[in-house]
Amino acid sequence: MSVRSVVIHGHFYQPPREDPWLNEVAAEPSAAPFHDWNQRIEQECYRAVVAARLYAPDGRIAQIVNTLASISFNFGPTLLEWLERQALSTYAAVLEADRLSRERHGGHGNAIAILPLSSRRDKVTEVRWGIADFRRRFGRDPEGMWLPETAVDPETLDVLAAEGIRFTILAPHQVEHAPPAGLPGCYRTPGGRSMALCVYDGPISHDVAFGPLLKDAAAWVERLLAPAKGKSAPRLVAVATDGETYGHHHRFGEVALAWLLQDLERRSGVQVENFAAFLARHTPRHEVKLVAPTSWSCAHGVERWRADCGCRMAPERPTQQRWRAPLREALDWLAGELHACFEREGGELFRDAWAARDAYGAVVGSDEATIARFVAEQMRRPHDAARGVRARELLDLERNALRMFTSCGWFFDDIAGLESVQILRYAARAIELAGTDAPRLEAGVLDRLARAESNEPGAGTGRDVYLSRVKRRVPVDASRSDWDTAGPGGDAARELLGAVMLLEHDHSSRAIAVVTELADRVQRDGSPVPFDAQTAFYRIRAASPPDWAAQLAPVAWRLGFADGDGVEKGEGGDH
Numbered sequence: 280m281s282v283r284s285v286v287i288h289g290h291f292y293q294p295p296r297e298d299p300w301l302n303e304v305a306a307e308p309s310a311a312p313f314h315d316w317n318q319r320i321e322q323e324c325y326r327a328v329v330a331a332r333l334y335a336p337d338g339r340i341a342q343i344v345n346t347l348a349s350i351s352f353n354f355g356p357t358l359l360e361w362l363e364r365q366a367l368s369t370y371a372a373v374l375e376a377d378r379l380s381r382e383r384h385g386g387h388g389n390a391i392a393i394l395p396l397s398s399r400r401d402k403v404t405e406v407r408w409g410i411a412d413f414r415r416r417f418g419r420d421p422e423g424m425w426l427p428e429t430a431v432d433p434e435t436l437d438v439l440a441a442e443g444i445r446f447t448i449l450a451p452h453q454v455e456h457a458p459p460a461g462l463p464g465c466y467r468t469p470g471g472r473s474m475a476l477c478v479y480d481g482p483i484s485h486d487v488a489f490g491p492l493l494k495d496a497a498a499w500v501e502r503l504l505a506p507a508k509g510k511s512a513p514r515l516v517a518v519a520t521d522g523e524t525y526g527h528h529h530r531f532g533e534v535a536l537a538w539l540l541q542d543l544e545r546r547s548g549v550q551v552e553n554f555a556a557f558l559a560r561h562t563p564r565h566e567v568k569l570v571a572p573t574s575w576s577c578a579h580g581v582e583r584w585r586a587d588c589g590c591r592m593a594p595e596r597p598t599q600q601r602w603r604a605p606l607r608e609a610l611d612w613l614a615g616e617l618h619a620c621f622e623r624e625g626g627e628l629f630r631d632a633w634a635a636r637d638a639y640g641a642v643v644g645s646d647e648a649t650i651a652r653f654v655a656e657q658m659r660r661p662h663d664a665a666r667g668v669r670a671r672e673l674l675d676l677e678r679n680a681l682r683m684f685t686s687c688g689w690f691f692d693d694i695a696g697l698e699s700v701q702i703l704r705y706a707a708r709a710i711e712l713a714g715t716d717a718p719r720l721e722a723g724v725l726d727r728l729a730r731a732e733s734n735e736p737g738a739g740t741g742r743d744v745y746l747s748r749v750k751r752r753v754p755v756d757a758s759r760s761d762w763d764t765a766g767p768g769g770d771a772a773r774e775l776l777g778a779v780m781l782l783e784h785d786h787s788s789r790a791i792a793v794v795t796e797l798a799d800r801v802q803r804d805g806s807p808v809p810f811d812a813q814t815a816f817y818r819i820r821a822a823s824p825p826d827w828a829a830q831l832a833p834v835a836w837r838l839g840f841a842d843g844d845g846v847e848k849g850e851g852g853d854h
């Protein structure tokens with residue numbers, strides 16, 4: 280029997296939400312009871328996929344698994360930046376998943392803009408920044424790159440290949456004559472380079488994303504292993520969806536995923552792996568042509584990011600997206616002016632201004648000292664402090680000029696929405712950094728935005744949105760929500776988490792007694808045992824010496840774990 284490979288890809292992404300001046304996320308009332316959407320989705324999805332529960336027949340927890348260690352995944356760089364600051368243990372679990380699956384050489388860098396709509400120079404910078412960000416976090420080079428909305432054209436693939444990227448993931452409609460058996464295709468770029476194109480299975484991915492298969496993991500297994508009808512049997516079945524499918528869009532989706540992975544890993548004739556591992560064994564030979572420009576979320580190519588093509592989030596509502604064209608026009612015009620400013624001033628300060636921009640991706644977001652050192656290295660006269668300040672500003676001007684093309688600015692239904700306001704904030708920040716030119720640039724942007732009409736009653740045009748929601752800044756309340764500090768169940772729940780954490784180093788009967796007492800108190804209050812306390816306990820117990828693990832057995836029961844040897848050594852991915 281030939282082995283069938285299964286690759287499940289999760290694309291984890293959140294639109295950037297932080298204030299470009301303060302680097303903090305403002306409160307978003309629509310995400311209540313959480314402070315903002317990042318925090319809410321972190322609880323529902325990210326925290327859940329790295330600690331997915333497998334249940335025993337009696338409903339108690341049998342195992343907790345980091346599903347990311349077994350699947351293929353990418354996280355948008357702005358999301359990783361947020362996780363690193365606000366949800367450190369989840370962030371650590373993402374890095375750990377990559378470490379566990381490292382022998383499979385997965386890993387994807389990221390760009391942020393719809394690259395077919397960017398100039399070649401901006402494409403190169405986006406790709407270099409994506410690679411640098413990945414390298415800094417994961418400590419190795421990415422083999423693949425996730426393109427925002429899988430938007431692709433020949434030049435984008437040429438740039439990826441030139442930067443050492445070996446593959447990307449596309450939807451079925453983006454290639455002509457896909458190879459048989461689900462195999463990746465080989466694409467020759469205009470520059471004569473080659474790039475592997477991994478095409479996911481459309482119908483199965485659709486049924487995962489929209490739910491039916493997450494409600495019935497056995498049916499999901501069946502679909503992945505189904506014999507082909509009238510074509511060659513698949514050697515590779517790939518599923519690609521938004522990562523937020525698991526736990527956020529579909530509650531307990533991560534439990535179905537964990538169950539599926541365990542079921543598949545126990546079968547012979549099936550290999551759960553990632554694209555890079557598969558490609559290492561099967562060099563793509565079947566040449567494919569690109570349908571370009573295309574993306575996975577617009578049936579009209581990449582019109583969704585510049586026209587009223589009809590694609591939107593809520594088709595049942597009678598809204599127009601004619602604002603997309605003037606918004607794109609305004610920012611294209613602004614980018615041209617900003618780049619001219621950068622070239623003019625930067626040409627005098629840097630040894631090579633554009634090379635400095637490309638290299639900035641390696642340190643962007645780092646501490647002050649690192650950035651100061653970087654700027655000095657790039658300058659013609661490294662010891663001129665005043666000019667150093669301006670050089671740094673110019674690099675940030677370019678950073679914001681790139682960030683204002685973040686794909687979600689056009690993706691949603693209205694220019695007054697959070698995501699479009701966010702990219703206009705980047706534009707405003709970039710304008711501010713342009714110095715004496717700023718008033719002229721702002722006037723030019725406002726003129727163009729005046730043609731972009733909002734659907735929101737009273738919001739006016741893009742010009743009004745800019746003046747009322749972008750320029751006049753809302754004070755940021757960066758404090759964490761009450762829910763987050765206390766958690767459900769309040770003080771006892773928080774104390775329980777603290778007491779569980781102590782079990783890692785305090786191997787005394789007193790430490791056990793404290794946890795037992797607190798667990799009883801939480802239950803008396805009628806609250807569930809906190810998710811994080813269970814996860815922490817599971818990890819500590821799995822890493823404990825056998826005698827201490829044995830002493831923890833009664834505590835495990837109290838915290839909701841199944842009886843017996845439910846806690847397996849070496850959870851996730853190393854088998």
Ligand SMILES: [Zn+2]
Nearest residue numbers: 577579588590
């Ligand atoms: Zn469209």
